[in-house]
Amino acid sequence: MGLLKPLRNSKGQALNEMLIVIPLLLILAASLSQLAILIREKVQFEHACGLAVRQYALGQFPKEEIANALWNNLGAEQKYFDKGSVNISAQDTKTLLGRDFRGQFVFLRTVMKEGLFNYGGGDWTITIRYRSFPLLGVLLPNGILFQTRLSVLRHPA
Amino acid sequence: MRKISAFISESAAGQALLATLMFCFIFVVLFAGLYKAGLSYIQKEKALRGTDMTALSVGAVYANGLQLVRYSNVALMASLIADVVTYVGTEGRVDLNLRGKIQNIQKKIFGIGQSGDEPSLISYPLLFWLEGLQMAKNNQLMCNWPGFSNGFNLPLLPLPMFLFNPETSDLQRSLIPNMALKFRSAADFMPEFPSDKVFYFHADPNGSGRIIYHPLEEVEPATDSEHRGQMWVKPGLPYQYTYCKMKPVVTPGVDPKFKNSFLGKSLDATRELLKNIQFDVTHADDPHNHTVVVCDQLPSSISKNSGKDTLNFHSLSEIKLVGGGLAAWDIAQPKFKVRLIPFEPQKLPVLRDWFVSIPGLPSAPAIPRIGDILQQGLPRGPSAANPEDIGKMFGIDIPSIPSIPGGF
Numbered sequence: 001m002g003l004l005k006p007l008r009n010s011k012g013q014a015l016n017e018m019l020i021v022i023p024l025l026l027i028l029a030a031s032l033s034q035l036a037i038l039i040r041e042k043v044q045f046e047h048a049c050g051l052a053v054r055q056y057a058l059g060q061f062p063k064e065e066i067a068n069a070l071w072n073n074l075g076a077e078q079k080y081f082d083k084g085s086v087n088i089s090a091q092d093t094k095t096l097l098g099r100d101f102r103g104q105f106v107f108l109r110t111v112m113k114e115g116l117f118n119y120g121g122g123d124w125t126i127t128i129r130y131r132s133f134p135l136l137g138v139l140l141p142n143g144i145l146f147q148t149r150l151s152v153l154r155h156p157a
Numbered sequence: 158m159r160k161i162s163a164f165i166s167e168s169a170a171g172q173a174l175l176a177t178l179m180f181c182f183i184f185v186v187l188f189a190g191l192y193k194a195g196l197s198y199i200q201k202e203k204a205l206r207g208t209d210m211t212a213l214s215v216g217a218v219y220a221n222g223l224q225l226v227r228y229s230n231v232a233l234m235a236s237l238i239a240d241v242v243t244y245v246g247t248e249g250r251v252d253l254n255l256r257g258k259i260q261n262i263q264k265k266i267f268g269i270g271q272s273g274d275e276p277s278l279i280s281y282p283l284l285f286w287l288e289g290l291q292m293a294k295n296n297q298l299m300c301n302w303p304g305f306s307n308g309f310n311l312p313l314l315p316l317p318m319f320l321f322n323p324e325t326s327d328l329q330r331s332l333i334p335n336m337a338l339k340f341r342s343a344a345d346f347m348p349e350f351p352s353d354k355v356f357y358f359h360a361d362p363n364g365s366g367r368i369i370y371h372p373l374e375e376v377e378p379a380t381d382s383e384h385r386g387q388m389w390v391k392p393g394l395p396y397q398y399t400y401c402k403m404k405p406v407v408t409p410g411v412d413p414k415f416k417n418s419f420l421g422k423s424l425d426a427t428r429e430l431l432k433n434i435q436f437d438v439t440h441a442d443d444p445h446n447h448t449v450v451v452c453d454q455l456p457s458s459i460s461k462n463s464g465k466d467t468l469n470f471h472s473l474s475e476i477k478l479v480g481g482g483l484a485a486w487d488i489a490q491p492k493f494k495v496r497l498i499p500f501e502p503q504k505l506p507v508l509r510d511w512f513v514s515i516p517g518l519p520s521a522p523a524i525p526r527i528g529d530i531l532q533q534g535l536p537r538g539p540s541a542a543n544p545e546d547i548g549k550m551f552g553i554d555i556p557s558i559p560s561i562p563g564g565f
Contacts (some may be wrong), residue, residue, distance in 0.1 A: 016174050021180075028184045032191060039195030043202050050206035054497065057213040116225065119217045123295055150206065151295035153288065155213035155221045156492060 041080050041130055045146050049126050057154040063090060063122055085129035090122045120157030123150045139152035181190040196459055204455035204470035207296035209497060211317060212451040212474040214292040216495035218285035219449065219478060222336055223493045226267060226483045230437040233259045234485040240435050263438050269338050282334030286319060293317045298453040317453035327447045339441040343431035351410030357388055369396060376401060447478040473500050
């Protein structure tokens, strides 16, 4: 009977409920904002990759500089990413002619070197690690891996 | 059930539980909506990037082709020298006509016709069209042209769609790969008659009652008008953005009496004769204009219409080639560069004008607005965007379908 007496007294019930619910609400709202930030950074990453490859296609730097260009294009969003995790795996892009053709017909290589089909490019798979904080950083200490694939040609190769 | 109902409605704990469940439901809906919207943004960015990459790639192959034109003109020059040396050396008995052979090869390879640029499918332009298809696939864009994967079936709207040099040719010609080239002829060295002048006019906005006239060079199609053909004064000029009407009477560039006289007709006839004397390959337009527009869509797994369909993202990109001449003496000039041009939605009225200029098509509806771009699919009705209308353009009978999914 003594144990039941406090349960029948509803004074302070609303305060107790708020003490439980408000933190839950805050966690849910924070999760929403984390998801929004995650999506925004993914879009920024895709955009930065496209910008870097577009700069390569316009002849501003060689293939080897794409990783640096990607990092520079991230701009203010760099704080969300880990520079050391940028990984670009490149393969010769599939084309009808161009570099592939020159490689296959060895005897024509000299003729084609300068100019019959002087275009080429690359097919890149770019990955980078997104360092999530503060909420997701607890759940995912290694971050989230973003990956994208794109391909372009440029002239001259 | 009565106990549960009583627990929820009468008990404080039950009401708290109900409120908690409602909040959780709201947040789940918010999460799902945010996730779907975010995926859409990511896919839209990928679609824009994919068409940009495809357009740049097509431009690279196109630029390579223009460099090949320069090389062929060098070969033409060398063949001309060889012909002249042989002719002079044999005292006129032997004419190798190597230059004619080289010109025939140029005509075949670059798709150049007698009366200017004639698109050809068996030529270099076909190469950058095929490379464009391959690059669209490499960038995960849709490619549903006939092939082994779809049993060589031609879809209603084959994608990617390319427009080659649309600004200086009509829509039908721009759908077929071409390089906007022509043979320079002797007639190009004759001065042309001054062209007829068209003037546009408007009232003085200051209310003075004066009529202000502008030549055609000072006006452009108005981008914010729903009336097709409405012109306004170009920005940067006095009375900029003022709507104007065309003067009904055209001011002739040359006195009609002179044009119809014996001398005027003789000059015209001489020009026609000189057009048959062809030299090297050059740009078809002055100033030269080499542009490619790419239209494609990125398929996605995001569902819409309660899961009955998937959301596809259309995108348009345009590139322009900048460079010098194509003559043999331009061989030392820098190679042609590819430039990505920001696509302007205001150009849509111009595109619509292209469609309605095709004879036999029904008149188009109101100029599409920015909001139409964001909608998935244009309203159905007599429209140049309908597949059967596009089929009429090519003389193909295409059955009608309920709607074009993912229209732009």
